[in-house]
Amino acid sequence: MSDCEIPDEYIQERIQNIVVFMCNECGQGSANTAGVARMSYDAAIRIIRVQCTGQVGPIQIMEALNNGADAVACVGCCLGACHFFNGNVISMHRIKLMKKLFKELGYSDQFVNQYTSRAAEGETAVGDFEDIIDRLTTAIQEKGTIKDGC
Amino acid sequence: MDVKVFQFNGCKKCFNETLLLKEDAKYKVEFVSDPKNWKGEKGDISVITGYLLPSDLDHLELIKNNSNKVIAYGDCPATGGVFALANQKGHDVTPLANLIEGSNRVHGCLGEIEELKFAISGINVPKLKSLCQVCSRKATCDYLEEINRQIELEDSETCFNDLGFLCSGFIATECKEKCIDYNTPCRGCKPSIDRSGIRMLAMFGTLAGNIEIATEHSVKGATDKLGDDDDDLTDSLPDVVGNFFRFTLLTSGLPKGRIPSSGTLLEDVFIGRLIEEIPLITGLLGGAKSISLTLKFIESYEDANQIEVSEQTKKYRNELLELEKELQKAIDKEDSANYREITDKIRFIAGNMNLSNIFFSGFKSIIDVNDDFNEYKTHVFDVVEGTYKNGSIEYTINPDGIITEIKINEKLL
Amino acid sequence: MAVKEDKMEESKIESEDSEEPRIGVFVCHCGHNIAGTVDVAKVADYARTLPNVIKAEHYMFMCSKPGVQMVKDSIRELGVNRTVVASCSKNQHGLTFAKAIAEEGINKHRHQQVNVREYCSWVHKKDETKATAKALRLVEAGVNRARKLQDVETRRISTTKAALVIGGGIAGLRSANDLAELGIPVFLVEKNSTIGGHMTQLNKTFPTLECPQCSISPLTNGVANHPLIELYTNAQIKSVEGSLGNFEVEIEINPRYVKDNCTSCGECSLHCPVEVPSEWDKGMSMRNAIYKAYPQAIPATFVRDKKACIECNTCINICPVQAIDFSMQPETKTVKVGSIIVAVGYSEYDPTEIEPYHYGQEGYDDVITQLKLERMLSPTSLTNSEVLRPSDGKLPKSIVMIQCVGSRNDQVGNQYCTGVCCKFAIKNARIVKEMYPDTDVTICYIDIRTPGLNFEELYKSAQEVGVRFIRGRPSEIIKDPISGKLKVIVEDTLSMTPLQLRADLVVLSAAMVPPEGIGPLGSKLKVLRSKEGFLKEFHIKMNPTLSSKGGIFLAGAIQGPKDISETVAHAGSAAALAAAPLVKGYIEREMLVPTIDYDLCVNCGICKTICSPAAIDIDENGRPTVNKIACRSCGMCMPSCPMKAIQLINFTDDQLYDEIIAVSGGGAVCE
Ligand SMILES: Cc1cc2nc3c(=O)[nH]c(=O)nc-3n(C[C@H](O)[C@H](O)[C@H](O)COP(=O)(O)OP(=O)(O)OC[C@H]3O[C@@H](n4cnc5c(N)ncnc54)[C@H](O)[C@@H]3O)c2cc1C
Ligand code: SF4
Ligand code: SF4
């Protein structure tokens, strides 16, 4: 890691592509609600529909990162409200281990995350998206992402 | 058939093992322990042992150009092996995975000589079973109550993983070393699937689905999210890299490590590892000196923490040290018959050439059926922070049992 | 689409697709909704360049008749066999197009909906360039995904028209009755000798202080006499096999040792020499070895307690109708049902573990629980409905009730609020105070929780008759070594005064906890439990009556503490849900299920661990098998498998990979 300055505009430009796996239930629901309410968020956010966040594994997350994603997140139902009992929590366990892995390798742990949202409230999804970008920004500033070795 | 064996860097366990090729008159074996000064002469088969660095690739190229077939023997040349853990700290151990065709790679730490013979003759290895299929332990299909870094050796029926004790048997094929037979969990040196470390991470993370994890309220989303704080899950798995990716750090599609180096490549392999994993790691990479290296590690810790060691244990340990000396002689003389005899004796006590059976305070499985196992059976030991030394090694562990500093006299290898 | 009837044999659900994928892409303008932000022409042009895309068009309103016709025509005229429509969400019009292609003979699962409205144009209104760039990626991802989509068949499974209800409390009775009224035969299994559950033990029920016997007896009688309900008392579930629509259940029935011709005259028990404390009466009275739990008990047939009986044969000889038969044997009955309702209720928390309250300890007989107080007050009690101290049978001059015993406590008992105890404590306090105006009645509480219609009124009415409320959780009950009197130590947290309350009788408002034996029952049913031990509902809001497993429903307090009104409503909902597939006669299931590659599988069993509806079982060879009817298509088994051996159709790792590379590609890589 060197200590070259990272200007804000660079970060703006830098964030191109964030893969968000959203479950078929509250995840998708809240993103749809956000759309219907014409809320706005960064166009870098790209949603992939899965049955449940429990369906997303570290393999998928690594594939996204290795193919150019700046950050990856899963958005599922609220804790205790997973439509498949505990898919969201199980996924959190795996993502937590990935965060640990990235830290152990000397990277930031801020570019893989998991969130929850409420189908009826678009702002929960949008808030999650903003948080993803905030965390990614932190990671970039700390030069902790996979791409930022400049 | 003329076979040249080239030893690049790291431990010489596999290099030494190729001595066994000499048992078969069919192979005319030549050992090249200093490939950098090898001048290059046409040959048939070249076997590469040891790990490679970018600076070795020119030499490899020379070897390639001068042989009909190049075979990577052992995990180190094939995938980077255990030495690749140094890449966590920015080193450049380079796997041949992409340079050498799949069938010409013999995985394993130690690689199996029979498989090497198959590779030499160009015959595909018969399909192997998975390690779990040859394991006597059985899955319970329950979530874990807790994750354990050490276990008491009471239950011999339940899958290690179900005891909360990480074992990568699921992604491994059956092997000769079979650590699992010596109450030692598999760390996956012979993976049967790509990106095995990541898959084990997914599997074990799932199994740990009931362990408390940190969640926090997301201010923006006004809902809960996965938290960044340490939690029971991360606390109980302090070394994800070392335990899940022991042999596959370079072939798992992970980015190269950026932890600053704090020593030599060898020392960097150790830093970050867990005290209870040390005997197996030293067993892996000590080469012909693995026994003394392993015992130095163990005894320094035992002495400092007044861990009781029985006479029987000491007796077996001394026998092993004697065997180590004899083994070196056999190797020096390139005497394959003697080599086999001595390694068999080492296996009898230490379980395998990775020394899986050796542990703090004793041994992990019964050595001789006539023994009273209780006389040297190991028990869960406490992790005590501190600096330990014995002869040519000195290491420091933190309160979590993680090695934070280490100095090894490389002559030991 | 063709619906196959009852095709249950194990076959790989895979359409062997020899044909080349021919993909049609349709980009919708949605008026200006999409086209105003996203350059739809550019998207269609780009789509045309992608492999296997035969046709790519954009159109004003894809969901309109002509739009749908475009999709259909592409199938008919160009042989398109997979369609991608980039328009609104899957929820909005995904089905419209899926149906359309099905009408053209293409399996509806070969349609891929790409959402460029809610996920793109509507949320990136300000940035047309970026929105278009994103739409390109989304459409490419859709095309990639469509390429390997496979047919998913829909199966029709006929259901067994019968239901099993486990537990004969108010919840079980309500459910059983509702099901039977819908014409569904019901097997009702109750582990005790009588039905009615806890409600029959109560004295009066809040908020109206009604007589519970009067409310419940029409139901107990109705159920006992219903021609479609078969009642098994003294019975337990032995095993459960199968999945929704078709279960096979073994019931183990212990004998009553009294035949059905018993006239309930009571001669036997009158002459029985053995006396033991009555369980039903919470030990507040005695019963004989041959007995009826209480006068109104249903079934009215007497029952012999084999353990207590000394086999003196007195009763056999005295019974006027020779109904008593000691040779009766336990029997096992196997029944086939389509739905199961679990209504095994709750147990009262046992406060013995709370050391400072000394419940159940010698010398502390006057510390009792609310359920015991209910028994004392009840019309049939030994005390003649008087409140008398167990230690000396005297009328207490002061009664202290302690709330949240076993509830709302992080250290001991449970974290949750039972939610019912405030109400029953207030009820009992008021009743007692009205009976004995001279007796001091005090309730020590942390918070009083009386929400909902009528309950605040109940609270007020208790205050009005003079019940005293002290805010504070008592730390200890002590016994004065000299006088032997009990004292409750509590700090009044409103006035910050430490108090020592004299108490002739202490009544603990114990929590409602999961019933005994729920562990084994839960594992037989393969349903999941919450961390508190109750059976876990499918979804706390949207489906609080379905269990984690299809075809098994929850009624009443087994899902979590409830009062009677809530229990009855819950039980009715369970009955309706359980009845639906049985009345209809079949269930349709899309076979969106995983397949297992046994060459890869290493029998680790994690797929079984994680499968919440218990759709995966381990066969006798240790191999996992998928029950396609029980599977809920969540895909959670996939990433858990260390060997990539279990793969959910149309969501396989490969298929997801194709989508991921399209979506994640195109980001600038920092040099
Ligand atoms: C002290 C007290 C006072 C209360 N007062 C009121 C009140 O005034 N008003 C009000 O609305 N609510 C009151 N309640 C709550 C009320 O008791 C419950 O809401 C109601 O009884 C729940 O009914 P249920 O059918 O779910 O459970 P239960 O009444 O517990 O019935 C469960 C039935 O299942 C049977 N069973 C258990 N395990 C098995 C098994 N393994 N196999 C087969 N059968 C089994 C049991 O024997 C029982 O018959 C009070 C509760 C308490 C503790
Ligand atoms: S994971 Fe390890 S312990 Fe478990 S069955 Fe496989 S080899 Fe045996
Ligand atoms: S998809 Fe879900 S429900 Fe189906 S078998 Fe896998 S884990 Fe079970």
Ligand code: SF4
């Ligand atoms: S998780 Fe995979 S390897 Fe394990 S039993 Fe299931 S299918 Fe087999």
